[in-house]
Amino acid sequence: MSRPLRTPQDLIEAGLAAPERRAELEAVAERYTLAIPPAMAELIDPDDPNDPIARQFVPSGAELETTLEERADPIGDLSHSPVEGIVHRYPDRVLLKAVHVCPVYCRFCFRREMIGPQGLGTLSPEALARALGYIAEHEEIWEVILTGGDPLVLSARRLAELIAPLGAIGHVQVVRIHSRVPVVEPERIDAELISALKASGRSTYVAVHANHPRELTAAARAACARLADSGIVLLGQSVLLKGVNDDPDTLAQLLRAMVETRIKPYYLHHPDLAPGTSHFRLSIEEGRKLVAGLRGRISGLCQPTYILDIPGGHGKASIGPSALVPRGDGCFTVTDFNGQEHVYPPAGTESA
Numbered sequence: 001m002s003r004p005l006r007t008p009q010d011l012i013e014a015g016l017a018a019p020e021r022r023a024e025l026e027a028v029a030e031r032y033t034l035a036i037p038p039a040m041a042e043l044i045d046p047d048d049p050n051d052p053i054a055r056q057f058v059p060s061g062a063e064l065e066t067t068l069e070e071r072a073d074p075i076g077d078l079s080h081s082p083v084e085g086i087v088h089r090y091p092d093r094v095l096l097k098a099v100h101v102c103p104v105y106c107r108f109c110f111r112r113e114m115i116g117p118q119g120l121g122t123l124s125p126e127a128l129a130r131a132l133g134y135i136a137e138h139e140e141i142w143e144v145i146l147t148g149g150d151p152l153v154l155s156a157r158r159l160a161e162l163i164a165p166l167g168a169i170g171h172v173q174v175v176r177i178h179s180r181v182p183v184v185e186p187e188r189i190d191a192e193l194i195s196a197l198k199a200s201g202r203s204t205y206v207a208v209h210a211n212h213p214r215e216l217t218a219a220a221r222a223a224c225a226r227l228a229d230s231g232i233v234l235l236g237q238s239v240l241l242k243g244v245n246d247d248p249d250t251l252a253q254l255l256r257a258m259v260e261t262r263i264k265p266y267y268l269h270h271p272d273l274a275p276g277t278s279h280f281r282l283s284i285e286e287g288r289k290l291v292a293g294l295r296g297r298i299s300g301l302c303q304p305t306y307i308l309d310i311p312g313g314h315g316k317a318s319i320g321p322s323a324l325v326p327r328g329d330g331c332f333t334v335t336d337f338n339g340q341e342h343v344y345p346p347a348g349t350e351s352a
């Protein structure tokens with residue numbers, strides 16, 4: 001396989017969908033963009049109807065069912081956008097969304113109404129200049145997060161045009177790039193692209209999106225090694241998805257695979273209320289149970305923060321289970337990794 005699969009016909013010819021599904025696939029592809037690059041298409045087991053890679057990338061008729069609570073802009077980007085391309089939700093950081101295309105289109109994407117060829121497009125040079133002007137004028141902005149879409153679909157030259165000016169803005173100290181590319185198109189991570197990711201004198205972080213341990217192939221691990229060897233810090237972000245990673249073994253393998261690859265697991269997102277994605281959502285109680293189970297099972301290095309983006313643009317909230325519950329008498333009940341409860345501070349502590 002040498003090119004991305006972009007149409008239902010491509011999927012059928014590649015053996016990743018039965019011909020009887022053509023009408024269903026076409027109806028979905030008309031509404032939401034489809035692309036599966038070779039590295040991901042080759043990972044799919046066509047004989048497994050529940051393949052977790054296929055579930056993430058091959059369209060399903062369930063995407064045409066929008067539930068009452070779902071919304072086109074689930075995390076409220078648009079209501080926090082002071083100029084085109086910027087989302088300014090928290091005081092010390094902004095999102096810079098220069099591009100709205102991706103190398104792969106995740107069927108659960110939280111920005112699915114904004115991305116793809118019919119989406120918000122790529123910032124024009126004038127709009128980019130206005131966005132950089134906004135960052136320069138706001139001295140409270142310490143971190144700029146490049147997202148989209150996937151910024152790493154841009155050429156090294158375009159990325160340099162975007163990132164190098166950030167190095168000239170004194171108050172911007174950190175540049176963070178959110179991307180699927182190291183996993184889904186690892187061959188793109190070459191020396192020229194890596195060099196373009198670094199703003200002079202600034203720290204660069206790349207948040208790598210992966211949801212299943214199989215995504216961290218040898219090629220993906222090698223791409224991440226190239227980034228890490230260059231001094232870029234790697235963070236992991238994953239979405240907790242029904243039928244993909246909602247079991248303790250898969251989650252543990254994913255998080256361990258990240259740490260082995262020098263990716264520090266950062267966020268485990270509860271799925272957002274994007275249209276046509278209810279088949280991916282588990283309940284928060286189910287999510288908390290899974291996350292609680294990770295605590296004693298895998299190293300602290302592997303533990304992500306379980307996060308909910310509050311609908312409406314109110315930011316992220318940590319929703320993981322708490323080990324500490326107030327008892328009402330000034331003490332707490334604290335639960336250890338075996339599920340046993342203890343009182344803190346312990347009664348009757350002897351003084352020396």
Ligand code: SF4
Nearest residue numbers: 102105106109149180
């Ligand atoms: S890579 Fe990110 S922005 Fe692109 S489709 Fe997947 S979740 Fe959405």
